Amino acid sequence: MTLLDGKQTAETIKEEIAAEVKNIIAEGGRAPHLAAILVGNDGGSVTYVTNKVLACERVGFESTLIQMEDTVSEEILLGKIAELNNDPEIDGFIVQLPLPKHIDTEKVLEAVDHRKDVDGFHPVNVGRMVAGLPAFLPATPYGILQLLERYKIDTFGKHCVVVGRSKIVGTPMSILMSKCTYPGECTVTICHRNTVDLAHHTRQADILIVAIGKPEFITADMVKEGAVVIDVGTTRVADATRKAGFKLKGDVKFDEVAPKCSYITPVPGGVGPLTIAMLLKNTLRAARHEIY
Ligand code: GUN
Numbered sequence: 001m002t003l004l005d006g007k008q009t010a011e012t013i014k015e016e017i018a019a020e021v022k023n024i025i026a027e028g029g030r031a032p033h034l035a036a037i038l039v040g041n042d043g044g045s046v047t048y049v050t051n052k053v054l055a056c057e058r059v060g061f062e063s064t065l066i067q068m069e070d071t072v073s074e075e076i077l078l079g080k081i082a083e084l085n086n087d088p089e090i091d092g093f094i095v096q097l098p099l100p101k102h103i104d105t106e107k108v109l110e111a112v113d114h115r116k117d118v119d120g121f122h123p124v125n126v127g128r129m130v131a132g133l134p135a136f137l138p139a140t141p142y143g144i145l146q147l148l149e150r151y152k153i154d155t156f157g158k159h160c161v162v163v164g165r166s167k168i169v170g171t172p173m174s175i176l177m178s179k180c181t182y183p184g185e186c187t188v189t190i191c192h193r194n195t196v197d198l199a200h201h202t203r204q205a206d207i208l209i210v211a212i213g214k215p216e217f218i219t220a221d222m223v224k225e226g227a228v229v230i231d232v233g234t235t236r237v238a239d240a241t242r243k244a245g246f247k248l249k250g251d252v253k254f255d256e257v258a259p260k261c262s263y264i265t266p267v268p269g270g271v272g273p274l275t276i277a278m279l280l281k282n283t284l285r286a287a288r289h290e291i292y
Pocket of ligand 1: 098
């Protein structure tokens with residue numbers, strides 16, 4: 001069994017990005033600039049956004065964090081988005097999700113200029129991804145593709161089973177794994193809460209990608225011997241022995257599943273760190289106008 005070291009892979013990607021930023025500046029250009037809008041103070045979201053901003057500094061990017069009260073009106077939020085769309089100094093920006101209930105998330109995501117949509121959530125980017133056109137890919141699926149590629153995992157003709165159909169991970173992941181580019185060329189099954197006999201499907205998987213946010217949901221009896229297992233779950237579970245008061249749990253019962261796998265991602269240190277690295281990569285691509 002080989003552990004897929006997302007932390008190390010993310011470090012390598014960030015070093016590559018930092019080297020490219022140095023080149024841009026040496027050639028007289030300016031540093032890529034990422035902005036993030038954070039509405040409210042949900043614990044997970046604050047941590048993610050803070051880590052995104054810190055990661056910008058590490059690779060030599062400019063970053064701007066815009067914090068808004070969770071009572072902010074949709075109108076004011078849309079106004080801020082319009083401002084960022086029109087600001088030539090901002091190459092890309094994200095609106096951290098989830099948003100408070102009184103705000104229409106779809107409307108907000110559609111308001112982001114698709115040329116600055118480094119999260120890849122705008123319908124134009126989603127549509128272009130499905131059509132196989134150049135697009136900003138959502139960071140988590142993009143990170144998983146990087147992990148498969150950098151560990152040279154064979155995906156050709158394999159059966160990939162994706163558990164979870166979220167717009168951020170499961171749905172785009174299933175599409176990308178079916179594409180005729182590497183990593184891809186898989187036969188894909190996508191499972192969700194209404195799938196009948198889930199274990200029947202997961203046991204068929206050569207590559208099992210789980211993104212449901214249910215700690216330790218996937219047990220050893222649900223996994224085929226020799227499978228590649230990618231665990232996207234990061235649920236905070238109370239743990240009084242930790243300084244933070246919680247620890248992160250994946251969707252896979254790691255201790256019993258790992259011995260059956262050819263490759264598996266740990267939690268933490270698997271997919272999580274790659275999400276931030278790929279957001280930076282998208283911002284670099286936006287700054288260089290590689291897509292639009
Ligand atoms: N919330 C959970 N994952 C993400 C992400 O990748 N981007 C944003 N903006 N919000 C999220």
